[in-house]
Amino acid sequence: MANEGIGAAVRRKEDARFLTGRANYTDDINRPGQLYMVLVRSPEAHAELVRIDTAAAEAADGVVAVFTGADLEADGVGGIPCAWAVDHEDGTPMAEPVHPVLAQGRVRHVGDPVVAVIAETKAQARAAAGLVDVEYQPVPAIADVAGAVESDAPQIWDEAPGNICFKFGIGDAEAVDAAFDGAAHVVTLDLVNNRLIPNAIEPRAAIGEFEPTSGEYTLYTTSQNPHVIRLLMGAFVLHIPEHKLRVIAPDVGGAFGSKIFHYAEEALVTWASGKLALPVKWTAERSESFMSDAHGRDHVTHAELALDDEGMFLALRTKTLANLGAYISTFGPAVPTYMHAVLFAGCYTTPVIRAVVHGVFTNTVPVDAYRGAGRPEATFMLERLVDIAARKLGMSRVEIRRKNFIKDFPYQTPVALEYDSGDYGGTLDVALELGSWNDFETRREEARARGKFRGIGLSTFIEACGAAPSALAGQLGARAGLFEVGQVRVHPTGSVTVFTGSHSHGQGHETAFAQIVCEALGMSVDQVDVVHGDTGRVPFGMGTYGSRSLAVGGSAIQKALEKIIAKGKKIAAHMMEASEGDVEFADGQFTVVGTDKSTTFGEVALTAYVPHDYPEGLEPGLDETAFYDPVNFTYPAGAHIAEVEIDPETGVVELVALSAADDVGRIINPMIVEGQMHGGMAQGVGQALLEACRYDDDGQLLTGSYMNYTMPRATNFPFFATGHNITHCTHNPLGVKGVGEVGAIGVPAAVINAVVDALAHLGVEHVDMPATPEKVWRIIQDATA
Amino acid sequence: MPTVSMTVNGKQVSADVEARTLLVEFIREHLDLTGTHVGCDTSQCGACVVHLDGRSVKSCTMLALEADGAEVTTIESLSNGVELHPMQAAFKEHHGLQCGFCTPGVVMSVLDLVSRNPDPSEAEVRDWLEGNLCRCTGYHNIIKSVQAGAAAMGG
Amino acid sequence: MENFEFHGPSTLDQALAAMGAAEDGKFMAGGQSLLPVMKLELAAPSDVISLAGIEALRGIEADGTTVTIGSAVTHAEVHESEAVRQAIPALADMAGGIGDPQVRNRGTIGGAVAHADPAADYPAALVGLGATVVTDRREISAEDFFQGMFDTPLEDDEIITAVRFPVPERAAYAKFANQASGYAIAGVMVASGDAGIRVAVTGAGSCVFRVTAMEEALAADFSAAALQGIAVDSGDLISEPDASAEYRAHLVSVMARRAVEACG
Known part of the structure; x- marks a missing residue:
């Protein structure tokens, strides 16, 4: 049997259905009698809803129902909840205005849903939506996060004066101030971390279905975490108990964070299916995705780094304005705080750090986690500052980093996290080799001879992922546990079905998770199927985000496998008339230590289900579930190198090389790991x-x-170069860390550091993202004027 | 309602449709061939690419009636689900897909390329993919897959 | 998209008759411009009359001094045409840079010209090469044809049947594309031949335009150096978040120079 266990580049089991058009995405599903929902969305950024006239729409062909916020309110439908609250630093709770499913009284961003029109066909629903007459009374709006905290800014919520949701702070301000006072050097940076739209290629979609005889609702939805949606929507929005609400997230076409959150459309189709006793389907048009999928990033930051004469970092001080959008999204407050500010040590021994983050409401789409979520912003700030410091102190960009690296583990940072393992210097060495760092200057000169400005940039980073120890998360404001669930069901003839609370939307869990089983039980991947994405089949789960699937979900499966083996030993001991303590399991065989007696896993499985001769007091069956709650985050780290060439005539930045060396912990499937790195x-x-x-x-x-x-x-990319320098996570049973986000976290800083390097001879110190042609051209014009 | 007739994946099909029915709607909703996807509304993402008389087109930017009398092939035509087409097999071998949503459009698109250019260079494949967006792979493994698939097809 | 009546005529007369009977008809060739506009409900014609089935609108003819391209010829066919490549390689290259392969497989020269998108490539090619737009009832010089943003002298019931290009001595097209849409921010066709020396710019302004100062400089000395210091007035150009008028003006100079260099 080929080795298909941990470390093998097994080709993906799921690919055949994706490649042949046989996958099953939400929009591919059609339910008998299904109706179609189209939403009327606000064209105004900020306006009072004066009047909503739905009469013409209701009278239109094929229209079954037209619902407004008033209908939902009358039926007791709740607001969309926030799953992670962040207190002000003084301990008072954040401003938490209600986020209605359909707008109530006022709209607060372009795309805010106002009316739901449901008809027999999509075309009828669309036509009728055009007949809804909404009178808006526009009021002043503010989209810009820095503008929103000005004293004369339009106010978005009465309960959030100054548009402030929370004023978060972490770290010892006095110690930091003292360190700055005595520092030999201080470098400062003002930056904007650009707002992004996740843009999974599959637009969001949802189908609600109600079965009147059982009272059960089913929601098919494009989600990364169906159990979380069941929890949030069932408990807080629609008040449907878990046993009457099944959430299915079938094949999901990319997500990158944007499909974590509970969205209004999910609640609407579910609620409406109950009201109408017919399935209701909604599929986003791409233009709706742009104005309704949660956006990412959008920070304005001032940062200062204090250094001594030798280039050692003494202290870091930052203040960030984080745009939350018009409403608090599911994890909106956690992203710029507990996924951002606590990462400010990076790979470095900076002894004291002070970070302040203000969460700010604006008239924009809600902002929440997008691949990397807080950690790209942290890395960009830190790695830009380090480059600026290196130039100011006349040090090499490599040496200043190496000198400040954390070398001893575990390492307690001054901003809450304790890193368990890593080898930042070793990872940097791999990156420098991959990126041909040392002979770059000849390439710079060669490019200059062609009239091009060539630059190279480096970024190192740490990320905290594998969220999260539930107790810690709870202390920090999480309103749910962040464990994961794995169930391993061994069938009578020895094949296995795994049920996982993680969800794959491109990550290849059906293969990688099967490999964990193969490794433990000594079988091939085609004997193992992985089931995910259905609250009706998987016991429980918290889903896939923050690179947690393998570290938490995979660990849960490993724990369940340990239970399977333990029970199998009991059965095998009985079968071989040995004491349980003398039975060992390896390579698919139970053996009695020191004898030639053995039995196969398959025979044990059969015995478990055909217990004709079975140990007393042991339950039949071989089916085990484990809930795994991690004791710490995991800390993937890496070093990325980008090389760019700028056409000074047009400002076009060409990415000519991109290398990533990452420590992602133990690797289950190197092919999938590389693919995840590429995507990030x-x-x-x-x-x-x-x-x-x-x-x-x-x-x-x-x-x-x-x-x-x-x-x-x-055409925007060269082939990428990837490499590894692996240290194992010390606290989860697989030794894994996580890979989904590394690229998105490390690369932006590496690329901009390369752009700045290419322009450094002109005196350029910083370029905000994205480095688009006109922006770069203007920088060059201004610098050479 | 007007009647439209065409050959889809070798089978003659005919239906009464509203004139505004897009080819992709006809394929997905009338024929239930859901391997062809819709990812945008501005003719850019390429998830909907099918072949019309042997050339790749965006089925979201074409009326079903414009395909009257034509031969349309979709991703479902390439394989019975057991034996993969060499291009599909190359995508699996080289991990040229992750979430799979853009994949049918990408595969149909590059088959048009390979039919005209049996041995495309990296740059030619990248240029050709102008009309296909993939958010998962960074295109790296797609390019590798296309070149390997082209070679396997005899290029 | 609003519904409409669809017509698939096989002759020009049938197409004209369908248009005559329509309340608010629209001709459609490849649909790559019209359908997106209709999907956004920015256009809602009562009747859509497809020109794709009219054999008389297909085909490319070259006679040594002119190349005549039927209006229903696709961008891909222009790009791949041996006759076009022999006579006007700049035109074949330009057609190969429109949109993406799938758009080029459907989109037609007639449709692109009739749509008159100010950021499309064909207007620069037609004006730069001194082409003539041939319709079912008259011939219109390219310069008279493109009157403004989406504005042409075509009657509602008038059909472009072909575009006739004089073969230049030399020509090249250089485009700086919008990174998102692929449309030209500044696309410059430079040509010299019987139509004189022409520099035509698309994408930068609200309508394709010629740069007389550059043409005069090139007439005196057909070299990149001759364009040194000649710029268009940014006051006449479009300004957008990704590309200001000033930047576009600069790019026109850069693209013009690159086009001259590519002329060899």
């Missing part, structure tokens, strides 16, 4: 060079389609 790297390049969500001063979305929001295309 591409999104990192997108943020650095191409992508920007823009609003105008009145809160109108300027980048509402692929005609003006630049998606990375194949």
Whole structure:
């Protein structure tokens, strides 16, 4: 049997259905008698709802129902809840205004849903939506996060004076101030971390279905975490108990964070299916995705780094304004705080750190986790500052990093986290080799001879993922546990079905998780199927985000496997008439230590289900479930190197090389790991060079389609170089850390550091993202004027 | 309602449709061939690419009636689900897909390329993919897959 | 998209008759411009009259001094045409850079010209090469044809049947594309031949335009150096978040120079 266990580049089990058109995405599902929902969304950024006239729409062909916020309110439908509250630093709770499913009284961003029109066909629903007459009384709007905290800014919520949701702070301010006072050098940076739109290629979709005889609702939805949706929507919005609400997230076409959150449309189709006793389907048009999927990033930050004469970091001090959008999204407050500020040590021994983050409401789409979620922002700030410091002190960009690296583990940072393992210097060595760092200057000169400015940039980073120890998360404001569930069901003839609370939307869990089983039980991947994405089949789960699937979900499976083996030993001991303590299990065989007696896993499985001769007191069956709650986050880390060439005539930045060396912990499937790195790297390049969500001063979305929001295309990239320097996580049973986000976290800073390096001879110190042609051209014009 | 007739994946099909029915709607909703996807509304993402008389087109930017009398092939035509087409097999071998949503459109698109250019260079594949967005792979493994698939097809 | 009556005529007369009977008809060739507009409900014609089935609108003819391209010829066919490549390689290259392969497989020269998108490539090619738009009832010089943003002298019931290009001595097209849409921010066709020396710019303004100062400089000395210091007035150009008028003006100079260099 080929080795298909841990470490093997097993080709993906799920690929055949994706490649042949036989996958099952939410929009591929059609239920008998299904109706179609189309939403009337606000064209205004901020307006009072004066009047909603639905009469013409209700009278239109095929229309079954038209619902407004008033209908939902009358039926007791709750607001969309926030799953992670962040207190003000003084301990008072954040401002938490109600986020209605359909707007109540006022709309607060372009795209805010106002009316739901449900008809027999999609075309009828669309036509009728056009007949809904909504009178808006526009009021002043603010989209810009820095503008929203000005004293004369329009106020979005009565309960959030100054548009402040929370004022978060972490770290010892006095100690930091003292360190700055005595520092030999201080470098400062003001930056904007650009707002992004996740843009999974599958638009969101949802189908609600109600079965009147059982009272059971089923929601098919494009979600990364069906159990979380069941919890949030069932308990807080629609008040449906768990046993009457089944949430199915079938094949999901990419997510990158944007499909974590509970969205209004999910509640609407579910609620409406109950009211109408017919299935109700909604599928987003791409233009709706742009104005309703949670956006990412959008920070304005001032940062200062204090150093001694030798280039050792003494203290870091930052203040960030984080745009939360018009409403608090599911994890909106956690992203700029507990996924951002607590990462500010990076890979470095900076002894004292003070970070302040203000969460700010604006008239924009809610902002929440997008691949990397807080950690790309932390890395960008830190790695830009380090480059600026290196130049100021005349040190090499490599040496200043190496000198400040954390070398001893475990390491307690001054901002709450305790890193368990890592080898940052070793990882940097791999990256420098991959990126041919040492002979770069000849390439710079060669490019200059062709009239091009060539630069190279480095970024190192740490991330905290594998969220999260539930007790810690609870202390920090999480309103749910963050464990994961794995169930291993061994069938009578020895094949296995695994049920996982994680959800795959491209990550290849059906293969990687099967490999964990193969490794433990000594079988091949085609004997193992992985089931995910259905609350009716999987016992429980918290879903997939923050690179947690393998570290938490995989660990839960490993724990369940340990239980399977333990029970199998009891059965085998009885079968072989040995004492349980003398039975060992390896390579699919139970053996009695020191004898030639053995039995196969398959025979034990059969005995478990055909217990004709079975140990007393032991339950038949071989089916075990484990809930795994991690004791710490995991800490993947890496070093990324980008090389760019700038055409000074046009400002075009060409990415000529991109290398990533990552410590992602133990690798289950190297092929999948590399693919995950590539995808994150591409999104990192997108943020650095191409992508920007823009609003105008009145809160109108300027980048509402692929005609003006630049998606990375194949021509934007060279082939990537990837490498590893692995240290194992010390606290989970697989030794794994996580890989989904590394590229998105490390690459933006590496690319911009390369752009700045290419322009450094002109005196350029910083370039905000994205480094688009006109922006770069103007910087060059200004510098050479 | 007008009647539209065409050959889809070798089978003659005919239906009464509203004139505004897009080819992709006809394929997904009338024929229940859901391997062809819709990812945008501005003719850019390429998830909906099918072949019309042997050339790749975006089925979201074409009326079903424009395909009257034509031969349409979709991703479902390439394989019975057991034996993969060499291009599909190359995508599996080289991990040229992750979430799979853009994949049918990408595969149909590059088959058009390979039919005209049996041995495309990296740059030619990248250029050709101008009309296909993939958010998962960074395109790296797609390019590798296309070149390997082209070679396997005899290029 | 609003519903409409669809017509698939096989002759020009049938197409004209269908249009005559329609309340608010629209001709459609490849649909790559019209359908997106209709999907956004920015257009809602009562009747859509497809020109794709009219044999008389297909085909490419080259006679040594002119190349005549039927209006229903696709961008891909222009790009791949041996006759076009022999006579006007700049035109074949330009067609190969429109949109993406799938758009090029459907989109037609007639449709693109009739749509008159100010950021499309064909307007620069037609004006730069001194082409003539041939309709079912008259011939219109390219310069008279493109009157403004989406604005042409075509009557509602008038059909472009072909575009006739004089073969230049040399020509090249250089485009700086919007990173998101692929449309030109500044696309410059430079040509010299019987139509004189022409520099035509698309994408930068609200309508394709010629740069007389550059043409005069090139007439005196057909070299990149001759364009040194000649710029268009940014006051006449479009300004957008990703590309200001000033930047576009600069790019026009850069693209013009690159086009001259590519002329060899």
